[in-house]
Amino acid sequence: MTTLLAGPGRRPAGKHAAAPAGRFRGLWNASPLTYLTLLVALFLSIFPIYWMIAMATRTNDVVADVPPPLLPGGNGGGNIERLFNNPDAFFAKGLLNSVIASGVVTVTTVFFASLAGFAFAKLRFRGKNGLLLVIIATMMIPVQMGIIPLYMIMVELGWQNQLQAVIVPFLVTGFGVFMMRQYAEQAVPDELIEAARVDGCTTFGIYWRVVLPALRPAAGVLGLFTFMQTWNEFMWPLAVLNPDNPTVQLSINNLANAHFQDYTLMFAGTSVAVLPLLIVFIIFGRQIIGGIMEGAVKA
Amino acid sequence: MTTDLRPSRNGPPPPSPAKADPGPRRTWRARLARLDVKGAPYAFISPFYIVFLIFGAFPLLFTLWVSLHDWELASGTRDFVGLDNYDYLLTDADFWHATVNTIGIFMIATVPQLLLALMIANALNRRMRVPTLFRIGMVAPLVTSTAAVAIVFTQMFDQDWGMINWFLGLFGVDAIAWSSSRGWSWVAIAVMVDWRWTGYNALIYLAAMQAIPKDLYEAAAIDGASRIRQFWQITVPMLRPTIIFTVIISTIGGLQLFTEPVLFSIHTPNKMEGGPLHQFQTITMYMYDNAFYSDRYGYGATVAWALFVMIIVFSLINFLAVRRTGGTK
Numbered sequence: 209m210t211t212l213l214a215g216p217g218r219r220p221a222g223k224h225a226a227a228p229a230g231r232f233r234g235l236w237n238a239s240p241l242t243y244l245t246l247l248v249a250l251f252l253s254i255f256p257i258y259w260m261i262a263m264a265t266r267t268n269d270v271v272a273d274v275p276p277p278l279l280p281g282g283n284g285g286g287n288i289e290r291l292f293n294n295p296d297a298f299f300a301k302g303l304l305n306s307v308i309a310s311g312v313v314t315v316t317t318v319f320f321a322s323l324a325g326f327a328f329a330k331l332r333f334r335g336k337n338g339l340l341l342v343i344i345a346t347m348m349i350p351v352q353m354g355i356i357p358l359y360m361i362m363v364e365l366g367w368q369n370q371l372q373a374v375i376v377p378f379l380v381t382g383f384g385v386f387m388m389r390q391y392a393e394q395a396v397p398d399e400l401i402e403a404a405r406v407d408g409c410t411t412f413g414i415y416w417r418v419v420l421p422a423l424r425p426a427a428g429v430l431g432l433f434t435f436m437q438t439w440n441e442f443m444w445p446l447a448v449l450n451p452d453n454p455t456v457q458l459s460i461n462n463l464a465n466a467h468f469q470d471y472t473l474m475f476a477g478t479s480v481a482v483l484p485l486l487i488v489f490i491i492f493g494r495q496i497i498g499g500i501m502e503g504a505v506k507a
Numbered sequence: 508m509t510t511d512l513r514p515s516r517n518g519p520p521p522p523s524p525a526k527a528d529p530g531p532r533r534t535w536r537a538r539l540a541r542l543d544v545k546g547a548p549y550a551f552i553s554p555f556y557i558v559f560l561i562f563g564a565f566p567l568l569f570t571l572w573v574s575l576h577d578w579e580l581a582s583g584t585r586d587f588v589g590l591d592n593y594d595y596l597l598t599d600a601d602f603w604h605a606t607v608n609t610i611g612i613f614m615i616a617t618v619p620q621l622l623l624a625l626m627i628a629n630a631l632n633r634r635m636r637v638p639t640l641f642r643i644g645m646v647a648p649l650v651t652s653t654a655a656v657a658i659v660f661t662q663m664f665d666q667d668w669g670m671i672n673w674f675l676g677l678f679g680v681d682a683i684a685w686s687s688s689r690g691w692s693w694v695a696i697a698v699m700v701d702w703r704w705t706g707y708n709a710l711i712y713l714a715a716m717q718a719i720p721k722d723l724y725e726a727a728a729i730d731g732a733s734r735i736r737q738f739w740q741i742t743v744p745m746l747r748p749t750i751i752f753t754v755i756i757s758t759i760g761g762l763q764l765f766t767e768p769v770l771f772s773i774h775t776p777n778k779m780e781g782g783p784l785h786q787f788q789t790i791t792m793y794m795y796d797n798a799f800y801s802d803r804y805g806y807g808a809t810v811a812w813a814l815f816v817m818i819i820v821f822s823l824i825n826f827l828a829v830r831r832t833g834g835t836k
Contacts, residue, residue: 236721238635245630249623250644253706257651259670260659271662276670320554333548339556346559350763353815354566356798356808357573361566363580377562380555411547440652442766443791447799457654464658464773471662478655489650493643500646500707501714 260482263475264288271471287476296466297477298452302459305371307484309455310438313378317434318427320380325388326419330401331411340389346382355447362448373448374455378438384430391426392419429499432492436485456481570808578805592809602810604785605793606817608693612768612789613761616697621753624705625746628712629738642713645706656699657770664695664771686771689786696787699767704760708753715749716742747830754825762818765791790814 263277265284270277291299327333328340358377367373396419404414420427445455451462460477463470489496574593577586596602631641648656663670664685672682685695719742727737743750768787772778779796781788788796790810798807 236634238630238633242630242633242635245626246635246641249627249630249706250641252702253644253647256656256659256663256702257647259663260655263662272668274668274673276668276673324552324555327548327551331548331551333545336548339552343555346563348759349563349567350759350815350818353811354563354570356794356804356811357566357569358562359799360569360573360580360804361562377558379558382555382559385552385555410543411551415551436650440654442654442769443795447795457652460654460658461770464661464770465778469773474658474662478652478658482651482655485650485652489643489647494639496646496650497639497642497710500710 257482257486260475261479263472264479266472268470268472283472284476287472288480290470290473291476291480294463294473296451297459297462298454299456299459299477299480301452302454302456303480305454306439306456309371309374310435312375313438314431314435316379317381317384318431321384321388321430322392322420322423322427323415324380324385325390325392326396326415326423328385328389329392330396330398330419340386343382343385347386355444358444359447368448369450369453371449371453374438374441374445377444381434384434387430388423388426392423395426396422425495428492429495429502432488432496433499435488439485570811573805574808574812576805578808579802580804581802588805592806595806596809596813601785601788602790602793602813605781605788605790608689608781608785608787609762609764609789609791611690612693612696612700612764612787613758615693616700617754617757617761619697620701620705621708621750621757623701624708624712624753625743627705627709628716629742631709631713632716642710645709647706648703649707651703653703653766654770656703657767660695660699660702660767661771661773664698686774686782687784687786689784692771692782692787696764696767696771699771700761700764704757708757711753712746712749715746719745751826751830755822758821758825759818762814762821763791764789765795768792790817 259278262280263271264287266277266281267283270281291297328336328343362368362370362373367376400418400422401414404418409417440457441455442457442461445458446461449455449458451458454462460474460481463474463477575587575589576592577584577588579585627645631638631645635641664672666672666682666684666686669685671685672680675683683691685691723741723745724737727741732740768781768789769778769792771787772780772782775783777796777800779788779792779800781792791814794807794810794814797803797810
């Protein structure tokens with residue numbers, strides 16, 4: 209567990225090797241071979257994404273060409289139009305459902321996890337250690353394990369094919385609580401909390417005015433990853449939602465399930481499904497890297 | 508939230524009104540303040556426990572209960588059958604077939620993935636131009652969705668006109684039957700998994716590498732140890748806790764593999780079968796197929812528990828194995 213947030217990665221990214229003295233300088237410089245390795249890895253990482261977007265702009269008559277088409281074409285708008293008009297994909301609805309579900313889950317996870325993390329890090333109460341252990345233990349339990357009874361609960365509640373079925377079970381995660389607790393422990397000075405109490409703040413007031421602002425960097429990373437995870441969820445939505453009320457992942461699954469495989473349509477679908485994440489990634493790339501390197505993400 | 512409650516603990520004495528009338532009002536406030544101090548922590552942590560109890564702990568235990576039944580939703584059948592489902596599981600060839608598939612894919616995926624991640628992390632740990640660009644590039648696959656990746660790669664792996672067979676053909680390799688051959692389908696799925704997760708693991712390793720004291724390497728360099736030797740004798744042993752962490756995380760993820768193989772079975776009517784000969788059906792797919800497609804929820808729950816036990820056992824084995832090999836060096 210210590211590897212989760214403690215220890216490694218505390219150094220700011222990119223500032224390692226604080227200019228090793230004199231003769232060991234060469235030990236840390238990248239060699240041409242290093243660059244070659246990284247360039248190949250970079251190419252392999254980026255190429256499938258590039259190719260997906262390029263194919264989304266082509267027409268179906270080129271998909272079977274040899275050699276395979278590699279350059280973008282001019283049919284991107286047409287494919288996206290077909291995508292939103294496709295009667296089987298319910299694509300617009302899927303996008304909207306995903307935005308709502310991911311948005312709600314992100315907000316509640318960050319709120320509840322920071323609230324609980326603050327309590328575990330800074331407040332005194334009976335049974336704290338035991339309760340924290342329970343949280344750590346829950347991080348080990350795979351969600352899919354309970355999918356069958358979870359489905360039965362949804363049947364009982366009448367939530368089959370309802371959007372809340374993919375929201376409510378994920379309002380807050382043990383991982384989020386643990387992560388915020390680790391961060392709050394070192395980011396919020398005890399004196400600040402005491403001072404706020406002396407000034408007459410309630411405990412919630414302390415959280416809202418003192419703790420939450422101090423937790424903002426970690427809360428941001430948790431929010432980003434929660435959004436990505438919820439957006440990408442596949443198995444549970446597949447089990448509980450019908451094809452006509454999909455999330456965006458189920459929409460592209462609808463396309464892949466069609467009898468006639470319309471390839472450029474599928475690529476347009478996957479491109480649009482990935483686009484919001486790519487935008488988030490381009491804006492917050494550095495924070496995401498920082499989050500992974502501090503152990504903030506669970507695979 | 509009202510903020511005019513004056514907490515008594517450490518607080519200054521309440522101002523003049525309280526002085527004029529020190530009686531009931533003050534105790535009322537003090538009581539509220541005490542309630543706040545005592546009760547707030549529980550109030551703050553309760554949302555997690557409520558959600559977890561209803562949607563986490565209860566389903567897990569209820570899975571055990573369901574697994575002891577012949578449980579069908581459509582017909583309403585709920586016959587208690589004791590351990591019959593578990594009995595059946597032990598001799599169920601389909602289940603063991605899926606287990607072999609899952610472990611096979613997991614091994615093919617994880618071993619190269621973690622070795623590659625170590626290599627990439629080692630390269631990223633050098634001083635170089637544009638380090639951030641390389642790092643961001645490595646984790647770009649992580650922000651694509653699993654379903655999208657599976658669809659794109661399934662096209663690339665198409666036997667007749669997929670890009671990968673075309674590329675291999677340039678070197679004289681005959682077209683590979685990526686989806687119909689059992690072994691090759693495992694490789695194709697492993698590639699999808701690795702494409703997504705290698706960069707993530709590389710960054711985790713990089714973070715740990717940056718915490719290794721630099722003078723260790725300098726001392727080794729003075730002693731004439733080559734870079735490769737430094738890597739195996741300093742870097743890898745120092746990373747042992749991190750490696751254990753990534754192995755366990757990969758195990759938990761790998762044994763639950765679902766999305767990639769489901770979308771890889773693009774040409775078969777029942778996508779949970781993992782190809783016509785079930786050549787790449789994973790345990791999770793088998794569970795899903797039983798429960799949601801065949802309405803055998805009792806047996807599906809049994810498979811879920813078997814998977815859970817397997818995850819725990821594998822995590823332990825990995826943990827011990829990695830610790831052992833690290834310890835002897």
